[in-house]
Amino acid sequence: MQAIGIVGFSNSGKTTLASRLSECLEAKGLRVAIAKYTHHELDKPDTDTALLMKPGRTIIGLSNLRTGGGEAMIHWGNPCDLTHLVPYLDADILLVEGGKTLGWLPRILCLRSTPELLAALPNGLDALHPELALASYGENRLPGLHAYSVEELDALVDLILERAFMLPGLDCGACGEKNCSALAARIVAGEASPEACKAVGSRLEVEVNGHPVGLNPFASRVIAGGLEGMLSALKGVTSGGDVVIRLHRHSV
Numbered sequence: 548m549q550a551i552g553i554v555g556f557s558n559s560g561k562t563t564l565a566s567r568l569s570e571c572l573e574a575k576g577l578r579v580a581i582a583k584y585t586h587h588e589l590d591k592p593d594t595d596t597a598l599l600m601k602p603g604r605t606i607i608g609l610s611n612l613r614t615g616g617g618e619a620m621i622h623w624g625n626p627c628d629l630t631h632l633v634p635y636l637d638a639d640i641l642l643v644e645g646g647k648t649l650g651w652l653p654r655i656l657c658l659r660s661t662p663e664l665l666a667a668l669p670n671g672l673d674a675l676h677p678e679l680a681l682a683s684y685g686e687n688r689l690p691g692l693h694a695y696s697v698e699e700l701d702a703l704v705d706l707i708l709e710r711a712f713m714l715p716g717l718d719c720g721a722c723g724e725k726n727c728s729a730l731a732a733r734i735v736a737g738e739a740s741p742e743a744c745k746a747v748g749s750r751l752e753v754e755v756n757g758h759p760v761g762l763n764p765f766a767s768r769v770i771a772g773g774l775e776g777m778l779s780a781l782k783g784v785t786s787g788g789d790v791v792i793r794l795h796r797h798s799v
């Protein structure tokens with residue numbers, strides 16, 4: 548799955564851009580997932596389901612409409628890291644609205660004029676981490692960054708499909724960088740590729756719900772060594788070749 552962040556100060560047009568991009572991507576037949584960071588409580592309309600919600604409690608909502616399909620949702624009443632939720636997603640591309648501090652994916656900077664942005668321009672935009680930006684959107688410009696307008700959405704979509712990526716977010720340092728953000732900045736600068744990440748594509752690969760999960764190289768070696776030892780004790784298992792083990796998890 549590819550991923551791209553949509554980052555900017557308050558009222559800079561992030562939601563509008565996320566909505567427009569998702570429409571364009573879906574028009575190309577792609578499955579889009581959207582994650583939204585907010586400083587406020589999540590919207591909870593005054594419904595029976597909202598009455599059940601409270602901190603620390605998990606609520607599953609299931610709606611089986613007789614016509615037009617149904618909906619499902621899980622509401623966790625505690626904070627969660629987005630990287631822990633990615634394996635649940637069934638999508639080709641993830642749009643992440645907000646999340647200025649996330650360093651494991653590239654971003655589009657929303658630069659519509661707001662008091663915060665105008666106070667930060669031209670040199671105070673470090674909080675938006677422009678080193679992770681593929682482009683900007685809105686009337687303001689940063690040197691060296693192409694600024695797209697609403698008339699150029701198709702070109703922006705093409706750029707995203709060509710360059711969006713997602714690193715595991717483990718910050719394990721196995722790629723030789725101090726964290727995922729440092730490698731992401733080098734990928735954005737054209738100095739490296741996502742394949743430089745050593746936590747995916749190693750000797751041991753783990754997928755959850757079809758999505759590759761990053762493994763700390765140390766954990767990868769420990770698990771792979773344990774599996775090798777177990778397999779060597781089984782009759783009929785020859786050395787060489789790939790081994791596929793599927794773990795079917797059933798809830799009780």
Ligand code: SF4
Binds near residue numbers: 716724
């Ligand atoms: S090896 Fe991958 S997961 Fe580890 S720091 Fe580098 S990019 Fe991040």
